[in-house]
Amino acid sequence: MTEETTSSTPKRGRTGLIVLLLALLLLGLLGWRGWAMWQAREARMRANAAESEQRIGALEQRIDALRRDQRAQTQRILDAAATNRVLRDEVLGLSQRGALLEDSVSKLADPTRHGAQALRLDEVELLLSQAQQRLAIADDLDGARRAYTLADGALQGIDDPRLLNLRQALAQERAALDTLGNGPHAAIARRLDAFAAGLKKLPDRAPAAEGQQAAWQRLLSPLVDVRRTENKTIIAPTERAAGQAALQIELTLARAALERDDTVGFRAAVVRMEAWLPQLWPDSPALRQRHDELKTLRTAVLQPSLPVLGSTLQQLRQLRNSGYSLPLPQAVATPSPSTPKVER
Incomplete structure (x- = not known):
């Protein structure tokens, strides 16, 4: 029994060692395979x-190109x-000239209107x-x-296509005059x-804030009017009346x-009115508003x-100086009566 036991013990030891080695080899193989799969997954x-x-970069470039194309479009x-606006204006001008030409051609067919054209x-x-x-x-607008x-109206009665530019200039001048309204005056x-x-x-007195006057000033205010000496406002009634008359x-x-469209005289009068305002009234928001009105009037354009x-x-004068003359009316040809032939 002792010999069999001792002989089986090494066999079991070798078998366990082989199993352990196989297990370690299998674990190493599995670890290497997992590491390789993880590396492949990371690479992918x-x-x-x-x-x-x-x-994404290609899409951004495409979007930038589309934006540039959109801005260009x-x-x-x-x-x-x-x-198109310029062409429309030109077409409107051509249509206006065409209408004037048609009107002139239709009037040329009437030979009875040429007698009064020079007077018109x-x-x-x-x-x-x-x-x-x-x-x-x-300045009578x-x-x-x-x-x-x-x-x-008088120019429309003249049947001459050479006055077409004159009619258009008159229409532009009337439109420019209508834009003035009642005029700057x-x-x-x-x-x-x-x-x-x-x-x-x-106001004749400057608005005083509450708490600025002393107690004795408030007590004597019904009897005595206390003002600062550096104030330039005229106090005497006669001087104020003279100043207001000068302002008027x-x-x-x-x-x-x-x-009379005298810009220099107008601005000088406005400047003198500005000089009279602080002498006749103390400083107040209403007085500053009047000053602003005078500054605006000083820069106003009269004409x-x-x-x-x-x-x-x-x-029209250049046209006449260049030797312009109205065309003579063409005489209407009337057929002469034919003399009958007498047969003998």
Whole structure:
């Protein structure tokens, strides 16, 4: 029994060792296989991430290209819209010229209208001259508009296609005159009237805040009026009356300068009115508002510059100085009566 036991013990030891080695080999093989699979998985993930980044970069480039194309298309659309507006204006001008030409051709068929055309051309020049005189001398916009309307009616009665540019210049001049409305004189006169009405609402005393006066000043305020010596406001009633009269004179001078389009005189009168305000009324929000009104009036434009006005009269005179003359009416040919032949 002892020999069998001792012989079986080494066999079991070798078998266990082989099993242990096989188990370790299997574990190592499984570990290596798992590590290889993990490395392959990481490589695939990195490749997918790089491919995703490339795709994202390509998409961003594509989006940037689409945005640039969109901006270019928007600019082209804006340019096309501007071109269409210019073309539409040109088509409207051509249609207007075509309508005037058709009207002129239809009037040329009437030979009875040519006798008074020379007189009507003189009438047009006279009406245009009167319109310019009303604008230059009296700033009479309504009278100038009526004169332009009469000149347009007289010009429409002249059957000559060479006056087509003259009719268009007159239409532009009338449109420019309509944009003035009542004119700058009326607006400035209303502002002067509003300024004169606002002078009556100015306070004679400066608004004093509560708590600024001493107790003895508040007690003596019903009997004595205490003011600062550095204040430039005139206190004496006679001096105030003289100052207010001088201010009204300056206001009248400003209105007179406005009527005769004297910009220098108007601004000088406004500056003198600004100098009188702090001498007649103490500082207050209402007084500062009057100062702001005078500053606005000082920079006002009395006579607007419209280079279109007067262009029709200038073109008409240049046309006449170049030797323009109305065409003579063509005589209507009447068939002569044929003499009958007498047969013998």
